[in-house]
Amino acid sequence: MGTAQPCSKWEKLIELAEKEGNKEKVLEFKEKLVECIVYTAQELIARGRSVDLDYAEELLKYGEDVGKRLGIGELDFHVNLLRNRISEKRERRRPREVESKQ
Numbered sequence: 141m142g143t144a145q146p147c148s149k150w151e152k153l154i155e156l157a158e159k160e161g162n163k164e165k166v167l168e169f170k171e172k173l174v175e176c177i178v179y180t181a182q183e184l185i186a187r188g189r190s191v192d193l194d195y196a197e198e199l200l201k202y203g204e205d206v207g208k209r210l211g212i213g214e215l216d217f218h219v220n221l222l223r224n225r226i227s228e229k230r231e232r233r234r235p236r237e238v239e240s241k242q
Contacts, residue, residue, distance in 0.1 A: 145202050147176035154210060170212055177203040178218045185225050188233075193226050200226075 150173035157165035177199060184196035200219045207215030 145199065146180055147173055147199070147202070150176055151206055151210070170210065173206070173210075174212060174215050174218065177206075177215065178222070181222045185222065185229060188229055193229060196222070196226055 150169050154166055154169040154173065157163075157169055181196045181199050181203070184192040184199070200222055203215050204219050207213070207219070
């Protein structure tokens with residue numbers, strides 16, 4: 141997966157709705173952005189491959205940045221939880237990696 145964020149379309153729609161003064165759409169698109177980041181990261185973490193975990197971390201960094209920029213506090217909560225899940229997955233994997241090298 142590349143660095144292009146699959147959820148950036150929602151960010152663009154939020155900016156457009158803000159320009160139009162459509163507060164209802166801004167809220168709707170912010171919810172969609174949070175869902176996109178959280179569900180995509182959850183899928184990647186569930187796959188569990190190193191490349192997927194790396195991409196999930198990249199996506200969460202994007203989520204953290206866009207959350208701060210757009211004032212979406214809820215996103216910060218989810219980002220922290222998902223980062224903990226990534227750390228747990230990597231910790232569980234380490235003993236197996238060490239054993240296979242011996």
